[in-house]
Amino acid sequence: MALSVAVLVLSGCTDGGVSNPVDVIAAKDPLSISTSVESGDSDVPVDTLVTVDGFDGDLSEVSLVSQDGKATVPGEIHGVRWTAQQLLEPATSYVLTAAGTGDDGKKVSSVTRFTTKALTLDEQTYPAVAPLQDETVGVGMPVIVSFDVPVRDRAAFEKRMKVTAEPATVGGWYWLSNHTAHWRPRQYWKPGTKVSVDLALNSVHAGEGVYGQQDQHVDFTVGRSVVHVVDTKRHRLTVKINGKNRRVIPVSTGDAKHRSRNGVKVVMEKHRSIDMDAATTGVDSDDPGYYNLKGVKWAMRVTNSGEFLHAAPWSAASQGNANVSHGCVGMSTKDAAWVFAQTKRGDVVNYIGSPRRLEPGNGWTDWNRSWDEWLEGSALAAGADAA
CATH class of the missing domain: 2.60.40.3780 (Immunoglobulin-like)
Structure with missing residues (x-):
């Protein structure tokens, strides 16, 4: 603030002598x-x-x-x-x-x-979120954010991507690519957890002239714990609900040429009925192993490459004693309907006993990484946070 100082000297006689008081007057400025x-x-x-x-x-x-x-x-x-x-x-x-x-x-x-400057769609990246608003999911469900235009400055985005939970849950982000980031807890979600996802990304610079297209907010709930264990050697599926074995089901898994993959998988999709064409898994129609099945019942996808749990009445004689499928877990229609009814998106399916390993990124394979490995996938130095 600028000050204007005026000095006024006064002279006068008093019994004690002469005084010269000085008054400082500040001029007041406009805003x-x-x-x-x-x-x-x-x-x-x-x-x-x-x-x-x-x-x-x-x-x-x-x-x-x-x-x-x-x-x-x-x-x-x-x-x-x-x-x-x-x-x-x-x-x-x-x-x-x-x-x-x-x-x-x-x-x-x-x-x-x-x-403000105009932006084309190629200069904006849209964040799509899973789970969906108000969805109830399984204990293995990751938070998945997918971007249609690549994010080069991952750190700038991750700083504004928040997951909060009640009860508080330790977890962190892992970038699978410039198009996809997952947040998972250190351990499986506790049943009943309430989760909120807040992405404050609108107009944030993603690098190379690309900006976030909008913010996102999603609330979801974790349901009861359902963990399926597929033993490919013993040809059986054990369904555990809230930690207790509820049912053991005879199954058939991938044959010697099409082994089911070993590892922890997560249910990605559920279909009451679906057509299954081997061509979608890379099998040519001229291949002797080609198939095109219509209306397969009670199907639950666990890999991008086409592994499902589903009803397979055609393999009834092999269920419980032989592996004859192209990688899927086949069971009776009655058993498949029961499993389908118990299962939510995000439920865990743990495959054991197979010599073939699950490839990273072939589905939601987050639980096959150790916690230390997971933290290395964060764009920020700290990695983990308490949601």
Whole structure:
């Protein structure tokens, strides 16, 4: 604050002698308002965090709204500065209004108009989330965020990707690629856990001129614990519910040429009926092992490559004593219907006894990595957090 000093010298006689008091008089200045964007700017980056500063007085009111009035950017005043709490939308005209009172007691207002840069769809990446809103999932379900345009600055995004849970749960992010990130707890979810996913990614720079297309918020619940154990050597499926064995079911798994993969898998999809074409798994129609089955009942997918648990009435004679499938777990229609009814997306299916290993990324294979390996997949140094 600028000060103007006036010196007034007074002379007078007193019994104690001569005194010369000095009065300092401060001149009071008007409020000065400064904004981080210039009025008339027409190409403002969408990741601009707008600020307004007030000097020689107090800011009392700031608003940032789109010119059409459909969008409002919230913000807060701390001391002499107002800071927006959100970034900006592309190709949008904004009106920034600020008002306050100067040290001189007079009110001052300011209006700044600007427009943000337009972005093509190739310059924006959309975050799709699984589970879905209000879905009840199994204890092995990861939080999956998929981006349609690659994210190069993973750290910038991960800082704004939050998972919170009740009860609190330790977990962390792992980037499978620039298109996909998973969050999983250190151990299987506790049944009944309430989970919230918050992605504050709208207009965040993803690197190489790409920006987040929107924020996302998803709430989901973890249901009871259902863990299936497929023993490929003993040809049986054991269903454990809340830690207790509920049923042992005779099955047939992959034959010698098409071994079922060993490892911890997670139920990705459920279909009451589905057509199964071997061509989708890379088997040519001229191959002797080619098949095209219509209306397969009670099917639950566990790999991208086409492994399911499903009803297989055609292999009834082999169930419980031989492996004759192309990798799927086949069982009777009655047993498959029962398993289907117990199972949710995100339930665990643990395969044991097979010499063939499950490939990383062939489905939701998160549980086949140790916790230390998982933390190495984070874009941030800390890795784990308490959700």
